Amino acid sequence: MVTSTVENYLKHVLLLSEEADDLVSMGALAAALAVVPGTATTMVKALADGGLVEHQPRHGVRLTDEGRSVALNVLRKHRLVETFLVNVLKMDWAKVHQEAERLEHAVSDEVLDRLDALLGHPGTDPHGDPIPSRQGKLRSQVYATLATCATERRFRIVRVTDQSPEFLQFAEQNGLQPGTSLRVTERNLAAGLLTLRKPAGRPIALSLAAAGKILVEPEK
Amino acid sequence: MVTSTVENYLKHVLLLSEEADDLVSMGALAAALAVVPGTATTMVKALADGGLVEHQPRHGVRLTDEGRSVALNVLRKHRLVETFLVNVLKMDWAKVHQEAERLEHAVSDEVLDRLDALLGHPGTDPHGDPIPSRQGKLRSQVYATLATCATERRFRIVRVTDQSPEFLQFAEQNGLQPGTSLRVTERNLAAGLLTLRKPAGRPIALSLAAAGKILVEPEK
C-alpha cells in the first residue's frame, strides 16, 4: 500500500538521486527522512519487495519506473501546494515547505489538477523549484550559483535551494528571491565571502556557502 | 498524541452526540468509523486515558471539554475545506466530503485562518452544515424538514444532511440545494411519498425518508 510514509521515502530518493549520481546511499536517505539507518534499510527492502525501488545491498537504492512515477506525483503535489499557499493564501514562503510536507499526502489528483489550473499551470514553485508536469516530466536544468558565476555581470535569481525557514527568511529580507536581478561585485575566496548589489540598494554580504544555494542565470 | 485517527474518533463522537442525547453508544461510534465494535472500545479507553473523552463502560462515551475543543477544530477544518473546494475550486459538492475527510487532518490552524478569510468567513458549508467558529461555538439550530413542514407554504432549503455522493448528486440534479425555495404540494403518509414544486419547473417526487434529510425554514 502506498502510505504517506512510502510517499516520503520515494520522494526523497528522487530528490537525492538528482545530486548523488544514480544510487542513493542508505545514510543519505536515512538522514533526509530523519530516521536511523536501520529503519531506512528495513523500509527500502519493503519498497523493493513492492517493486517501487531497486535495492543493491551495501550500495544504495534507485527508483523503478513505477516508484519514480509515484515520487514525481508527490513532488508535483508538494510544489503546487507551496505555490498555492504563497500565491493565493499569501503565506510566508519560509513556512510553506512544512505545510506542504503534510498536504502533499492529502491532496487528491483531482484537487491537484484544479489547483494547477487556478494557479495558471506554473512551471516553478515560489522557491524556483521546477514543478513536474502531469505527465511526469521534471525539467532539471543546471544553473550557475552566486558562488560560481562571473563577477560584474548582471544575473537573475532563478532558484533558492534550501528549505530551511531561517535561510528563506534571510533571503526574503534581502530581496533575494527568484526574479531578482543583481551582480556580484567582489568575491574573496580566502575569506569565503562575497558582495553583491541589486540595481538599487546597498551592497549585501554573503558567505560562499550561502551563495552556493542561490541559483542564477545571465540576464539577456 | 492527537493522530488523525484520534481526530476522527473525536469528530464522530461530536457529530453523533448531536443526535443521541448525551452518551454515544459504542455501536454507533464503531459504525460511523467503519471499524468493528471491539476496536472502538479499545480506542475509546485510550482516549479516556488521554482525558479526551469520558467512558461509561457498557453505556457510552461523551467528550470532555478538551476533547470537544479538538473535535470542533477538526469539524471547522472539514467544513471550511469543503467550502473552499466548492466555492474556489468549483468541485462537485457530492465529492468534497471525501476530500475533506483527508484534508481536515493536514490543514494547519494558520492555513485554516487564511482559508476562512479568503472565503469571507462563511457560516455554513456548501451543504448548509454550520461551521464552528474559531472560538469553538457551533450554532446548532433545529429546523423543520421537508418530511415535517407544512404543505402549501413557501420554504427555503437551509441544509442537506446526508453526505453520500448518491444523495447529493440526486439533490443537485433536482436543484435541491441550500437557498432553493419551494413548497410541498402533497404528502401521502401511507405511500411514504411527497411532491414539491419550485417556483418554476415541474413537480418533484420524493420519499419521506429522503425528505427528512432536507432541512427548511419558512420564507419571510
Place this chain on the structure above:
DNA sequence: AAAGGTATTTTGAATAGTCAAAATAAATGT
C-alpha cells in the same frame, strides 16, 4: 596483510491501530 574506522544490515523490542472470535453483561420476551 592486519588494524581501524565507517556504513549498512540484522535482530529484538516497542507503539498505534486494527480484526476475529470468545466471553460477558444487559435487555427483552414469554
Place this chain on the structure above:
DNA sequence: ACATTTATTTTGACTATTCAAAATACCTTT
C-alpha cells in the same frame, strides 16, 4: 424467573513503522 437476543468488552494476533544495539561488510591507512 429463565431462555434468547443484542451490545459491549476482552483476548490474542497481525501490520506498519520505528529505535537501540549488536553484527557484518567494506574501505582506508599503515
